[in-house]
Amino acid sequence: MYQCLPDRSIGVAQKTLNPMKKSAVIITLGCRLNHADTALLSARLQNAGYELYDDCAVKPDLIVLNSCAITAEAERKSRQHIRKLRREYPFAQIAVAGCAAELSPEKFRECGADIILTNPDKKLFPATGQGRKSREDSPENFCENSFSAFPFRTRAFIKIQEGCDNFCSYCIVPYVRGASRSRKFAECIADCQQAVAAGFPEIVLTGVNSCNYLDDGKNLADLIREVAAIPGEFRIRLSSTEPHPGDMSLAELMADPANKLCRFLHLSMQHGSDSVLKAMNRNYRSEEFIGFVENIRRQVPDIHIGSDFIVGFPGETDADFHRLLEVVNQVKFANIHPFIYSIRPGTPAATMPGQINSAVARERMKQLSVAATQNAIAFAHSQTGKKLPVIFEQSRNGMLHGWSDNYLAVTVPENTFPAGKIVYIDADEKNLAENLKNGSTGSIL
Helix, strand or coil: CCCCCCCCCCCCCCCCCCCEEEEEEEEEECCHHHHHHHHHHHHHHHHCCEEECCEHHHCCCCCEECCCCCCCCCCCHHHHHHHHHHHCCCCCCEEEEEHHHHHHHHHHHCCCCCCCECHHHHHCCCCCCCCCCCCHCCCCEEECCCCCCCCCCCCCEECCECCCCCCCCCCCCHHHHHEEECCCCCHHHHHHHHHHHHHCCCEEECEEEEHHHCCCCEEEHHHHHHHHHCCCEEEEEEEEEEEECCHHHHHHHHHHHHHCCCEEEEEEECCCCCCCHCCCCCCCHHHHHHHHHHHHHHHHCCCEEEEEEEEEECCCHHHHHHHHHHHHHHHCCCEEEEECCCCCCCCHHHHHHCCCHHHHHHHHHHHHHHHHHHHHHHHHHHHHHCEEEEEEEEEECCCCEECCCCCCCCEEEECCCCCCCCCEEEECCHHHHHHHCCCCCCCCC
């Protein structure tokens, strides 16, 4: 059985089918922007008369897979999902949406998908899309003409930005998400207002790169301040961001409690070697990035700094990889999302000389993973004895599971604290045990 939208609210999801309505399930793979897109799809389906369920046990009329293509493996898993769904639910209508659908539509039809939704087509669903590609879409700022719906979540993922103009040499995202553009300011605020009014204690602002947000002269800082001014008890979390290392405005925002920002930044550094960063078309040097992290830690104590890193990039030497490890251990990231370089046809890196042997890449990945785990455990240890604001989200086996604002998994016995509200706990080795055991802090936002 597929677990759809796994970050669910505490409580029992509705399981009784309404015979007057069609039933639908959305399965979401990949990034947090995909989860924000799923929230918009959910609202559109509800408005079209569908009843949403959180798993496929109801044998739904419609199953939507919101796919991922960030790596070749992610794309393969998306196709594998479709084949399995077609076998298990032969009478359901199956739609595949998102990045992998846009990249390889015919492959998904061969796997059994009935409907292909490119990223622009998501706005029209369940009406029929035209197969328009993201790079063909308007580069102008946009409205979704829909609010977000979160039937099985305790966090509200609000889409504020779309697309990317960076064209890093390894990355497929600009080709499947289109040019960088921002959601209209007023619609972003209205969507957040609705989420706060519905009682969500955490608003997650998402985009391909939220730091690029700009609409009618209003930037990300303006948006955050406006969201923070909405009456209610909630906090704001930023999903993956790529601020320029010379821009400290984000640190200043986070340091002011009035802005309700979680002490969390996931910064995609990608490598520690300047020569590899240049080959990746990343427009900074490692020392600039390190300086940025040092500055923000001075302004925001106990901040969780996470990052993405790629090993086995074409031309990566032993010296390059050792520099990566040196940077990881110097910065002491609280969380690392590591990747082995994946060839994405159509990107410049796919034809670069010096492609790395897979066995070498796997060994480097192993070493990076060990360093990442050690640093994650060290960060968790550093938080013991401190008072942390936590939202408890799930109840399992007599225990409440939640997250601190600086993104540590926290577990306490049931009935210790209310769920779905910001509470303050004294962190210790018992309630932070999940992090201290193996460095796990869950999936990256």
